[in-house]
Amino acid sequence: MPFVPNTDAERAEMLRAVGASSVEELFSDIPEHLHIKGLDLPDGISEIEALNEVDSLAERNVQTKKMDWFLGAGAYYDYIPAAVPALAGRGEFLTAYTPYQPEVSQGTLQAIFEYQSMAAKLLGMSVVNASHYDGATALAEAVLMAWKARDGRNRILLPRELHPEYAQVIETYCTSFDIEFVRYGGAPENAPIDDKTAAIVIAYPNFSGEIYPVKKAADRAHEAGALCIVQADPLMCALMKSPGEQGADIVTAEGQSLGNPLNFGGPYLGIMGTTDALVRRMPGRIVGETKDKNGKRGFVLTLSTREQHIRREKAVSNICSNQGLSMLQTCIYLATLGKQGLREIARQSYDKAHYAAELIGGIPGYSVRSSQFFREFLVETPRAAAQIVRALGQRGIVPGFALSRYYPDRRNELLICVTEMNTRTQIERLAAALREASR
Amino acid sequence: MNTMNMRDEPLVYELSRVGRTGCSLPKSDVPEYQVPGDLVREELDLPELDELTVVRHFTRLSQKNFSIDTEFYPLGSCTMKYNPKVNEVAASNPGWKNLHPLVGDEYAQGALELIWRLQEGLREVGGFAAASLQPAAGAHGEFSGVLMIRAALRERGDRARKKMLIPDSAHGTNPASCTMAGFVTQTVPSGQDGNIDMAALRAALDETVAGIMITNPNTLGLFERNIEEICRLVHEAGGYVYGDGANMNALTGVFRPGSSGVDVMHFNLHKTFSTPHGGGGPGAGMVAANETLASYLPGPIAVRHKSGYTLEMPPKSIGRMKAFYGNFGVLVRAYSYLLMTGANGLRRVAENAVLNANYLKSLVEGVYPVPYKRNCMHEFVAKGTVAAGVHTLDIAKRLIDYGFHPPTIYFPLIVQEALMIEPTETESKDTLDLYADALKRIAGEAASQPELLHDAPHGAPVGRLDEVMAARCPILCYRG
Numbered sequence: 001m002p003f004v005p006n007t008d009a010e011r012a013e014m015l016r017a018v019g020a021s022s023v024e025e026l027f028s029d030i031p032e033h034l035h036i037k038g039l040d041l042p043d044g045i046s047e048i049e050a051l052n053e054v055d056s057l058a059e060r061n062v063q064t065k066k067m068d069w070f071l072g073a074g075a076y077y078d079y080i081p082a083a084v085p086a087l088a089g090r091g092e093f094l095t096a097y098t099p100y101q102p103e104v105s106q107g108t109l110q111a112i113f114e115y116q117s118m119a120a121k122l123l124g125m126s127v128v129n130a131s132h133y134d135g136a137t138a139l140a141e142a143v144l145m146a147w148k149a150r151d152g153r154n155r156i157l158l159p160r161e162l163h164p165e166y167a168q169v170i171e172t173y174c175t176s177f178d179i180e181f182v183r184y185g186g187a188p189e190n191a192p193i194d195d196k197t198a199a200i201v202i203a204y205p206n207f208s209g210e211i212y213p214v215k216k217a218a219d220r221a222h223e224a225g226a227l228c229i230v231q232a233d234p235l236m237c238a239l240m241k242s243p244g245e246q247g248a249d250i251v252t253a254e255g256q257s258l259g260n261p262l263n264f265g266g267p268y269l270g271i272m273g274t275t276d277a278l279v280r281r282m283p284g285r286i287v288g289e290t291k292d293k294n295g296k297r298g299f300v301l302t303l304s305t306r307e308q309h310i311r312r313e314k315a316v317s318n319i320c321s322n323q324g325l326s327m328l329q330t331c332i333y334l335a336t337l338g339k340q341g342l343r344e345i346a347r348q349s350y351d352k353a354h355y356a357a358e359l360i361g362g363i364p365g366y367s368v369r370s371s372q373f374f375r376e377f378l379v380e381t382p383r384a385a386a387q388i389v390r391a392l393g394q395r396g397i398v399p400g401f402a403l404s405r406y407y408p409d410r411r412n413e414l415l416i417c418v419t420e421m422n423t424r425t426q427i428e429r430l431a432a433a434l435r436e437a438s439r
Numbered sequence: 440m441n442t443m444n445m446r447d448e449p450l451v452y453e454l455s456r457v458g459r460t461g462c463s464l465p466k467s468d469v470p471e472y473q474v475p476g477d478l479v480r481e482e483l484d485l486p487e488l489d490e491l492t493v494v495r496h497f498t499r500l501s502q503k504n505f506s507i508d509t510e511f512y513p514l515g516s517c518t519m520k521y522n523p524k525v526n527e528v529a530a531s532n533p534g535w536k537n538l539h540p541l542v543g544d545e546y547a548q549g550a551l552e553l554i555w556r557l558q559e560g561l562r563e564v565g566g567f568a569a570a571s572l573q574p575a576a577g578a579h580g581e582f583s584g585v586l587m588i589r590a591a592l593r594e595r596g597d598r599a600r601k602k603m604l605i606p607d608s609a610h611g612t613n614p615a616s617c618t619m620a621g622f623v624t625q626t627v628p629s630g631q632d633g634n635i636d637m638a639a640l641r642a643a644l645d646e647t648v649a650g651i652m653i654t655n656p657n658t659l660g661l662f663e664r665n666i667e668e669i670c671r672l673v674h675e676a677g678g679y680v681y682g683d684g685a686n687m688n689a690l691t692g693v694f695r696p697g698s699s700g701v702d703v704m705h706f707n708l709h710k711t712f713s714t715p716h717g718g719g720g721p722g723a724g725m726v727a728a729n730e731t732l733a734s735y736l737p738g739p740i741a742v743r744h745k746s747g748y749t750l751e752m753p754p755k756s757i758g759r760m761k762a763f764y765g766n767f768g769v770l771v772r773a774y775s776y777l778l779m780t781g782a783n784g785l786r787r788v789a790e791n792a793v794l795n796a797n798y799l800k801s802l803v804e805g806v807y808p809v810p811y812k813r814n815c816m817h818e819f820v821a822k823g824t825v826a827a828g829v830h831t832l833d834i835a836k837r838l839i840d841y842g843f844h845p846p847t848i849y850f851p852l853i854v855q856e857a858l859m860i861e862p863t864e865t866e867s868k869d870t871l872d873l874y875a876d877a878l879k880r881i882a883g884e885a886a887s888q889p890e891l892l893h894d895a896p897h898g899a900p901v902g903r904l905d906e907v908m909a910a911r912c913p914i915l916c917y918r919g
Contacts, residue, residue: 002523002779002780002784003520003521003523003713003779003780003864003865004787004788004791004864004865005865005866005867006791006794006795006867006868010867010868011791011794013868014794014795014797014798014868015794017798017801017802018794018797018798018800018801018814019801020797020814023790023793023794025814026793026794026797026814027662027693027694027793028814029661029662029664029813029814029816030662030693030694031664031666031667034667034694034695034698034699035693035694036692036693036694036695036698038692038782038783038786039563039564039692039782039785039786040563040782041560041563041564041777041781041782041785042781042782043781043782043783043784044778044779044780044781044782044783044784045778045779045781046779047525047779049778050525050529050775050778050779051525051528051529051775053778054529054532054553054771054774054775054778055529055532055534056549057534057549057550057552057553058532058533058534058535058549059534059549060534060548060549060552061534061535061538061542061546061547061548061549061550062538062542062546062547063533063534063537064533064537064538064539064542065533065537069539071539071541071542073541074540074541074762075539075540075541075763077537077539079464081461081462081490083461083490083493083494086494087493087494087497087498087501088497089527090497090498090501091506091507091508091509092501092502092504092506092508092509093501093504093506093717093718094506094508094522094527094715094717095506095507095508095519095522095715095716096504096505096506096507096716096717096718097512097514097517097519097716097718097719097844098716098718098719099718099719101505101835101839101844101845102901102904103836103839103896103899103900103901103902103903103904104443104503104504104505104510104839104844104896104899105503105504105505105718106500106503106504106900106901107500107501107502107503107504108500108504108718108719110448110450110500110503111497111500111718112718113450113915113917114450114451114452114917116915116916117450117451117452117916117917118451118485118486120915120916121483121484121485121916122483122485126915126916127913127915127916128916130719131720133575133576133579133721133761133766134575134761134762134763135762136759136761136762137575137579137760137761137762144619163762165759165762165763166762168758168759169758169759169760169761169762171758172586172737172757172758172759172760173619175586175589175757175758176586176589176619176620176621177621211478213477213478237480238480238483239474239479239480240474240478240479240480241477241478241479241480242480254762261536261537261768262536262537262538262539262540263535263536263538263767263768264535264538264539264540264547264550264763264764264767264768265540265762265763265764265765265767266540266575266721266761266763266764266765266766266767266768266769267575267720267721267766267767267768267769268762279913279915285719286913286915287915288909288910288913288914288915289909289914289915290904290905290906290908290909290914291904291905291908292901292902292903292904292905293902293903293905294902296447296901296902297447298900298901298904299904300904300906300909302906302909302910302913302915303910303913304910305910307611308578308611308612308614308615309610309611309612309850310611311611311615312611312614312615312624313614313615313617313618313623313624314618315611315615315618317615317619318578318581318582318612318615318616318618318619319576319578320576320577320578320610320611320612321575321576321577321578321579321709321719321720321721321722321724322576322719322720322721323575323720323721324716324717324718324719324720324721325715325717325718325720325721326720326721328717328718332493332497334485335451335461335486335488335493335496335497336461336462336488336490336493337460337461337462337485338455338459338460338461338462338485338486338487338488339483339484339485339486339487340458340460340487341460341461341462341464342483342485343483344464345464347467347471348464348467350472350474351467351469351470351471351472352467352469354472355469355470355472372475372478389543393546398539398542401541405541420464423465423468424468424469427469
């Protein structure tokens with residue numbers, strides 16, 4: 001049996017020490033008739049066999065690297081520098097527990113503090129917590145946080161063009177509470193903010209790639225006594241104004257594209273940041289700097305009286321496990337790329353997406369619907385986008401996301417994403433293939 | 440202990456030098472486009488480091504951690520078992536790592552089959568009708584489960600049932616999850632034997648009861664002997680039974696919670712199924728249910744057809760718990776572990792986890808009082824009352840000097856000065872002997888040189904930290 005070191009002789013010796021005649025005796029508290037004979041599963045196999053089995057399943061998936069890849073829609077195929085997994089995969093990080101014993105967890109704690117600092121500065125907030133399960137759950141928790149912070153106000157404004165899966169997660173999270181969701185279209189500053197509104201959510205950019213500046217809507221929300229929540233693309237914030245400098249009270253983001261692989265949707269990184277005024281209402285673990293008894297700098301989990309292990313049913317959230325390793329990957333990613341590298345990736349993504357939009361916009365039958373965008377834009381297609389996706393897939397091109405998957409009536413809309421991974425040749429091949437597909 | 444890195448390590452911002460970078464990118468091969476003026480970002484305060492500095496920095500930080508790979512880590516209810524290296528290799532296949540969640544079912548048949556196989560395997564281990572791998576953590580699974588109970592009650596027209604019963608030994612996530620699902624909680628006390636007090640349970644069961652959340656074995660490491668009776672009473676009162684699977688490591692292949700009357704339950708794959716804790720996460724919190732509640736499971740879940748696998752929402756699903764399909768990378772690791780252990784291995788896991796805990800208990804209970812005189816399951820709770828003026832916290836910190844991670848302390852809340860010890864099946868008798876020796880020597884020091892304990896740890900990168908100052912004047916972000 002792998003992973004169990006004790007030999008039969010050792011087990012016999014241990015049973016003697018315990019004073020039991022058999023291992024079964026140790027399970028005597030379980031009523032006799034509830035003991036099972038065995039599980040209806042195959043017996044265990046060797047490492048070689050198990051790896052063969054798992055690898056053979058993996059080989060039945062598309063090999064992303066062999067395709068020209070233009071699909072984003074909330075998950076991004078970005079480059080991850082070799083140093084990131086090499087360092088984050090070290091056993092001392094990988095196999096440590098939540099740093100409740102700070103003296104022997106300074107590695108994890110300092111890395112979280114560094115992540116909090118870099119993420120906060122990127123988003124323009126004063127504090128970022130030690131992560132949520134993903135961008136969608138971070139946003140859902142932000143909605144609950146804002147609703148609780150604005151007593152007596154039950155309305156939350158959501159953009160119509162919010163990632164549909166994010167909207168579904170918000171619905172699940174808020175189902176037990178008396179919250180009214182109002183969807184608004186277009187620029188957030190024109191949304192119907194009133195004295196019943198607890199918060200407005202702004203997608204920056206929205207699901208279709210469109211960017212609306214945050215400032216005016218944030219000001220209007222504050223005038224009306226409401227909070228401003230921004231769901232941001234964190235890479236975009238390296239090039240464009242951060243939500244914080246435009247007045248956001250809570251910012252959430254999906255951190256996957258900052259150093260975490262696609263992994264079929266998880267584990268990803270839910271980023272949440274807020275202002276000093278709201279920090280004690282924020283869910284999730286937070287690391288703070290302090291000193292030891294000799295005056296030496298050290299780090300600890302702090303403001304724990306918000307959390308479930310202290311406050312139980314009165315906690316601000318039930319969250320316990322976070323996305324520690326994903327957060328560490330992002331921390332190392334940001335440190336490796338640094339100011340220049342991150343700007344360069346954002347810059348190249350922006351330029352390549354705009355080059356692609358220019359080419360595709362010039363093909364008869366196609367029109368680019370996004371006016372201001374970062375690396376993802378919406379294209380109206382001459383025939384069903386799902387058909388185009390299927391046709392190009394056979395030629396080794398994944399041209400984007402057909403909106404009909406979420407919205408059956410939006411048949412001719414294709415969301416195209418271009419990242420630093422795409423070359424000019426790939427972009428031109430995409431444009432040529434789209435031209436052919438229109439015929 | 441002397442393997443730890445004792446040197447001060449500056450923050451990334453303190454190591455930063457203007458003009459450095461740790462990466463090389465291809466030159467852009469497209470024209471440059473103007474960013475709209477009102478959107479341009481001026482300042483970006485990120486550090487600037489070369490790659491070697493980054494590598495040394497994070498390597499040195501890692502050396503300031505205790506971890507399973509370096510030390511025995513017997514945290515009660517956390518199941519810090521060995522995380523097999525093969526899991527990491529299995530999960531690093533580019534066919535998983537680079538797989539986009541929206542690529543379409545036909546391009547992801549391998550992933551859907553893995554999800555389906557793992558759903559089926561875990562469902563079988565728990566004795567349930569169906570499983571969903573959506574939840575990203577144990578608490579996320581709890582939240583799913585209580586939302587399922589809520590949905591089932593509402594469908595019955597039972598909107599007035601708002602009371603969820605929670606034993607006093609439960610994890611804090613249980614009551615917190617109930618609050619998020621709109622329930623109010625009522626605590627049920629434990630009796631003399633460490634199990635739920637049956638008289639108190641009966642008294643609490645009225646027409647407002649939505650259900651009960653039970654951890655079995657409970658956090659005292661004791662099996663709830665009346666589990667069938669508890670489920671029967673709760674069902675008769677019109678409620679549902681939620682099973683918290685945090686301690687499933689004691690039971691795999693021996694007992695199936697679904698057979699005892701539990702309606703819905705989560706497993707922590709990062710505990711029982713050996714995936715790494717990663718300094719706090721990511722975990723995975725599969726939730727499974729019997730026939731009564733299966734149609735409410737969160738989705739989508741994988742479904743097998745003759746033509747292949749698809750992702751579908753269960754008919755009355757509570758909805759999505761997160762974007763996409765759970766912490767998939769964690770699921771690959773858990774599946775690799777399930778393959779290697781199998782039916783026979785899972786039983787051996789439970790047997791050895793329980794034997795190790797009872798053996799360690801037998802070594803230390805003469806010195807550290809154990810309040811419940813029963814065989815324990817995978818963990819036991821002892822009291823740190825070994826000398827006047829010495830507390831459990833002091834014992835925990837002194838263990839660090841002996842090169843051991845402290846157990847869970849001051850939990851469960853119902854045992855004074857609690858030390859909650861879970862050795863897991865992956866530790867050898869030799870390690871348990873050394874740990875017991877250290878605990879006994881510390882008990883001796885507590886009487887003869889208590890200052891050794893009060894000032895501990897002596898050999899860690901930092902001494903005891905001022906947590907009050909950290910909370911009172913929070914510094915949560917680098918201010919350079």
